[in-house]
Amino acid sequence: MSETTRRRPGGRSARVRRAVLDATLELVNAHGLDGVTVAEVAERAGVHETSIYRRWRTRENLTLDALLASADEQLPVPDTGAVREDLLRYATALAAYLTTPPGNALDRALAAAGDDPATAHTRSEYWNTRAALSTQIFTRAVDRGELPPQVDPRLAIEMLVAPLHFKAVFTREPLDPALPAQLVDLVLRGLAA
Amino acid sequence: MSETTRRRPGGRSARVRRAVLDATLELVNAHGLDGVTVAEVAERAGVHETSIYRRWRTRENLTLDALLASADEQLPVPDTGAVREDLLRYATALAAYLTTPPGNALDRALAAAGDDPATAHTRSEYWNTRAALSTQIFTRAVDRGELPPQVDPRLAIEMLVAPLHFKAVFTREPLDPALPAQLVDLVLRGLAA
Amino acid sequence: MSETTRRRPGGRSARVRRAVLDATLELVNAHGLDGVTVAEVAERAGVHETSIYRRWRTRENLTLDALLASADEQLPVPDTGAVREDLLRYATALAAYLTTPPGNALDRALAAAGDDPATAHTRSEYWNTRAALSTQIFTRAVDRGELPPQVDPRLAIEMLVAPLHFKAVFTREPLDPALPAQLVDLVLRGLAA
Amino acid sequence: MSETTRRRPGGRSARVRRAVLDATLELVNAHGLDGVTVAEVAERAGVHETSIYRRWRTRENLTLDALLASADEQLPVPDTGAVREDLLRYATALAAYLTTPPGNALDRALAAAGDDPATAHTRSEYWNTRAALSTQIFTRAVDRGELPPQVDPRLAIEMLVAPLHFKAVFTREPLDPALPAQLVDLVLRGLAA
DNA sequence: GGATAAGCGAGACGGTACGTCTCGTCTTTTG
DNA sequence: CAAAAGACGAGACGTACCGTCTCGCTTATCC
Numbered sequence: 001m002s003e004t005t006r007r008r009p010g011g012r013s014a015r016v017r018r019a020v021l022d023a024t025l026e027l028v029n030a031h032g033l034d035g036v037t038v039a040e041v042a043e044r045a046g047v048h049e050t051s052i053y054r055r056w057r058t059r060e061n062l063t064l065d066a067l068l069a070s071a072d073e074q075l076p077v078p079d080t081g082a083v084r085e086d087l088l089r090y091a092t093a094l095a096a097y098l099t100t101p102p103g104n105a106l107d108r109a110l111a112a113a114g115d116d117p118a119t120a121h122t123r124s125e126y127w128n129t130r131a132a133l134s135t136q137i138f139t140r141a142v143d144r145g146e147l148p149p150q151v152d153p154r155l156a157i158e159m160l161v162a163p164l165h166f167k168a169v170f171t172r173e174p175l176d177p178a179l180p181a182q183l184v185d186l187v188l189r190g191l192a193a
Numbered sequence: 194m195s196e197t198t199r200r201r202p203g204g205r206s207a208r209v210r211r212a213v214l215d216a217t218l219e220l221v222n223a224h225g226l227d228g229v230t231v232a233e234v235a236e237r238a239g240v241h242e243t244s245i246y247r248r249w250r251t252r253e254n255l256t257l258d259a260l261l262a263s264a265d266e267q268l269p270v271p272d273t274g275a276v277r278e279d280l281l282r283y284a285t286a287l288a289a290y291l292t293t294p295p296g297n298a299l300d301r302a303l304a305a306a307g308d309d310p311a312t313a314h315t316r317s318e319y320w321n322t323r324a325a326l327s328t329q330i331f332t333r334a335v336d337r338g339e340l341p342p343q344v345d346p347r348l349a350i351e352m353l354v355a356p357l358h359f360k361a362v363f364t365r366e367p368l369d370p371a372l373p374a375q376l377v378d379l380v381l382r383g384l385a386a
Numbered sequence: 387m388s389e390t391t392r393r394r395p396g397g398r399s400a401r402v403r404r405a406v407l408d409a410t411l412e413l414v415n416a417h418g419l420d421g422v423t424v425a426e427v428a429e430r431a432g433v434h435e436t437s438i439y440r441r442w443r444t445r446e447n448l449t450l451d452a453l454l455a456s457a458d459e460q461l462p463v464p465d466t467g468a469v470r471e472d473l474l475r476y477a478t479a480l481a482a483y484l485t486t487p488p489g490n491a492l493d494r495a496l497a498a499a500g501d502d503p504a505t506a507h508t509r510s511e512y513w514n515t516r517a518a519l520s521t522q523i524f525t526r527a528v529d530r531g532e533l534p535p536q537v538d539p540r541l542a543i544e545m546l547v548a549p550l551h552f553k554a555v556f557t558r559e560p561l562d563p564a565l566p567a568q569l570v571d572l573v574l575r576g577l578a579a
Numbered sequence: 580m581s582e583t584t585r586r587r588p589g590g591r592s593a594r595v596r597r598a599v600l601d602a603t604l605e606l607v608n609a610h611g612l613d614g615v616t617v618a619e620v621a622e623r624a625g626v627h628e629t630s631i632y633r634r635w636r637t638r639e640n641l642t643l644d645a646l647l648a649s650a651d652e653q654l655p656v657p658d659t660g661a662v663r664e665d666l667l668r669y670a671t672a673l674a675a676y677l678t679t680p681p682g683n684a685l686d687r688a689l690a691a692a693g694d695d696p697a698t699a700h701t702r703s704e705y706w707n708t709r710a711a712l713s714t715q716i717f718t719r720a721v722d723r724g725e726l727p728p729q730v731d732p733r734l735a736i737e738m739l740v741a742p743l744h745f746k747a748v749f750t751r752e753p754l755d756p757a758l759p760a761q762l763v764d765l766v767l768r769g770l771a772a
Numbered sequence: 773g774g775a776t777a778a779g780c781g782a783g784a785c786g787g788t789a790c791g792t793c794t795c796g797t798c799t800t801t802t803g
Numbered sequence: 804c805a806a807a808a809g810a811c812g813a814g815a816c817g818t819a820c821c822g823t824c825t826c827g828c829t830t831a832t833c834c
Contacts, residue, residue, distance in 0.1 A: 048809095050796095127364045155372075155376075165355070172308070172313070232814095232816095433780080435822095445821070445822090541761055544746075547745075552745065556686075568734055569738065579771070630810080632791060638790075
């Protein structure tokens with residue numbers, strides 16, 4: 001999602017892109033996902049609406065683009081050498097992120113996103129990337145002999161992160177700080193048995 | 194959330210209410226959640242648009258009311274005398290429900306719903322009710338001695354259902370028929386340890 | 387509002403009628419003619435909306451009824467024995483009335499009133515009554531020999547009052563206190579010649 | 580009152596403007612002032628409703644704009660060299676105009692118009708313009724020595740036109756063809772004395 | 773003084789129109 | 804001649820009143 005076609009640092013294209021994405025994130029922070037309107041993004045970015053539509057085509061694309069770009073930066077996959085610690089850090093970081101405006105907005109944007117091919121592609125790419133990154137924790141653990149080889153990393157990671165997303169978008173309860181540890185422990189016990 | 198006053202069952206009011214909710218569900222089935230338009234609901238229900246706005250105030254309220262009403266009927270909590278069987282049936286039923294148009298629509302409606310007090314109340318009431326029902330499976334299991342008494346039923350049930358909701362609204366992958374059993378087993382192993 | 391103990395002439399009916407008309411006038415004073423809504427009249431009068439519609443059928447009827455009733459009381463036709471004085475007092479009183487909320491509202495209500503037979507009848511009755519009353523000033527003046535017998539009283543009185551109504555509803559300029567005298571003098575000079 | 584910005588004549592904007600105003604006048608002619616609905620104007624003009632609201636903001640603005648524009652064309656101020664003739668022609672033309680659908684509608688629209696600053700400005704501008712034009716008849720007459728210099732043109736013209744407007748919106752009587760002459764004579768006699 | 777007719781309270785509902793909000797497209801103007 | 808500026812098209816939403824209807828109850832009136 002980070003801009004791939006930067007030719008000159010400061011080309012007009014890049015400037016516009018940055019300004020628009022920044023403005024979008026600002027608005028998400030200020031008024032929430034639904035408070036983002038293309039007109040206002042354009043105004044804040046000092047760019048014409050048309051220019052936004054030319055690039056992103058739809059508002060959904062715009063918000064997704066802006067939010068996805070900021071997501072990866074917030075969720076590095078730790079490698080401490082111990083599964084439990086890795087998972088704990090990862091779950092804690094995710095829980096924290098999901099309570100920030102952009103984190104929450106990202107989840108809601110993903111939940112609301114349509115099923116057209118382009119969006120579907122973006123969606124699956126995002127989740128596959130995240131899964132590929134986060135399941136490394138398990139594969140490394142298996143390699144280290146911390147977990148038996150027959151563990152299903154994808155299932156395991158989903159049982160860990162799903163409840164966090166679930167609370168963030170469905171129940172909207174505040175996330176209990178103890179929750180990550182509880183989840184990690186329950187998952188690890190389940191895998192170890 | 195739902196309309197405020199309800200008079201005699203069978204009166205015009207009740208007739209209108211039923212017709213509208215039915216029409217709403219029909220439309221959800223036909224065109225998906227976003228394909229529901231108040232005007233078309235009104236037309237199908239043989240009711241005037243104004244009458245809908247009078248009761249439900251917003252489209253969001255309407256769809257939520259219609260979908261929530263239909264949800265409980267679809268998800269009875271089993272009581273077979275064995276935890277694993279209970280959980281398996283429950284998870285399977287939920288997985289099945291989430292792949293139906295109204296089931297999927299409900300999740301997306303809940304994800305998209307706002308944070309105003311009324312909606313928040315509806316939301317928490319719904320999830321609390323569901324949790325209260327489904328956690329009975331665990332309390333019964335504890336009573337029967339199937340599980341140790343220190344299990345946290347709320348946590349456990351969330352680890353079971355969250356991945357299903359997660360896949361339904363986030364990744365949108367088709368639900369693997371084997372998934373419920375995998376989830377159940379992992380959770381039960383985690384709890385037993 | 388005051389007649390709570392009188393039940394003979396009409397009883398409940400009469401009480402409702404008075405309460406409604408009073409409430410209507412109150413609202414006219416408070417929010418202007420367009421600020422009168424049947425719902426609010428009903429509430430203030432402590433009466434159900436339906437009861438208002440039963441009697442007056444339309445909002446227009448209601449406001450007209452309320453305003454017309456209060457009009458005649460405000461505009462007695464003077465009889466001082468001198469045309470000029472009579473006209474001056476009459477014109478001054480009218481000018482004053484038209485600047486009060488109900489006076490202004492009455493004019494606007496009459497201007498906005500429809501052309502259905504019932505309303506047309508009310509309208510012509512009102513204006514004919516007013517004309518019949520006010521032209522007495524001229525007929526008495528002719529009888530007294532103050533004015534030549536060939537004067538057209540209806541024309542004369544209209545040239546006197548029309549500019550006042552005109553300013554009240556069309557130009558909406560504040561009425562110059564000197565205006566009545568100027569009008570009277572111009573008319574009298576015109577008639578005398 | 581009228582829309583705020585106007586670019587090149589002939590552009591899309593101008594086309595829309597013309598089409599809408601024309602459609603508005605057509606509807607006034609066909610169904611009267613209250614028979615004008617924005618939706619139908621839009622349809623007849625082949626324009627989207629939103630475009631109308633964008634420019635005129637309210638239905639009141641739209642009808643006033645349309646009617647005012649057509650008014651000036653209908654009421655040229657004559658200059659025959661003789662006061663009586665000038666006034667007679669002017670009064671006759673006005674009387675005729677007020678019996679046409681747009682003429683009548685204009686008066687009713689003006690009577691019904693609100694008191695917000697924008698409308699107030701439009702109103703006073705209209706009446707001031709009309710007064711400035713029509714009082715020329717008197718000033719020219721004074722210049723020619725037909726009338727004494729102390730005549731108040733504004734008062735005089737109002738005594739002439741007010742009864743016509745009065746009958747058009749208040750009494751709704753058909754205008755007697757002889758009325759203009761009677762008014763003119765009475766006013767001129769009053770001024771001459 | 774009891775029947776009965778008229779009117780009222782209560783609570784929707786039908787219906788019309790208005791004005792708003794955004795999105796996404798298209799034309800005009802300008803550098 | 805390409806991009807900025809500024810409508811416009813399109814569709815839904817929600818609001819404000821108006822006026823109607825049904826039903827049960829209360830009050831005035833009449834025999």
